[in-house]
Amino acid sequence: MSPTGDKFEFDSGTTLYVTDGIQRKPKVTLYSASNSESNEKTTLLCLARDMFPDLAKISWKIEDANGGRTEVPKAEGEQLEQREEEQTTSMIIIDKEKMYKNKYICSVEHESGAQHFDIPKAYRNDTQESLTLQFTEDSFQSTCSLNLASLVYTVMIVKSMVYCCGLSLLLHNRILGRGPST
Structure with missing residues (x-):
């Protein structure tokens, strides 16, 4: 039983939510980690949690000089996505050089609407070993x-x-x- 309705799971893997129409937007947190030993690679992690219904799709996009957004090509970085109850995590491993040149955006699509979070330029040029960008209280x-x-x-x-x-x-x-x- 979820806080806003009933949740039924069937043998085929189908989940049915019976709700009163109330949705909770995901709380999104971005992490940017750099490691000098990682062969010039960096990791970006996007965490969407505490949402209802608990299904969200996370994708990584690049913003070009004109402000247009395109999906990050599979050849440009390794991507991994993990889903758990009320939480979805997506990680991308990219070249540090590309991160400094491009603007990477974490796009979270949920029934309550889409949200877009980018790594600010100040953080992309930072040389600290690890930093966390927090978008939730x-x-x-x-x-x-x-x-x-x-x-x-x-x-x-x-x-x-x-x-x-x-x-x-x-x-x-x-x-x-x-x-x-x-």
Whole structure:
């Protein structure tokens, strides 16, 4: 049961919302992260959350000198989109040089209307390691969630590496323990 109506899910993956017509616009937060070790690449992340209905489409656009907007070509950057309940996240990895030359825009389409957020030029030319552009009052919670997800991911990677090293050591000792075969 959602705060503004009933939500029914069917076996085929279809979701039906029965509402009183009230919609909540998504709260959008943009993140721009630079890393000097990332081979001249930068990551832009667009998070749309706390919306009803919980379906939003995020796309990345480039604005040309005349103010015209076009979709970012697939060949220009890697794009990833993830959907969860009441939250949609889109990430694009692009060349830093292209980010400084072009104006990138996160477009969020929702039943309540479309919203467009661009990375201001001052931030695109900034050389800080990481900066966050916040467009909501309560983005502290989403920042904490993002940091927690990063921490969990890092711990999982370290755990996998320790497991692989231990397994490799056991296999190495097993091979050494056999001796020459006759």
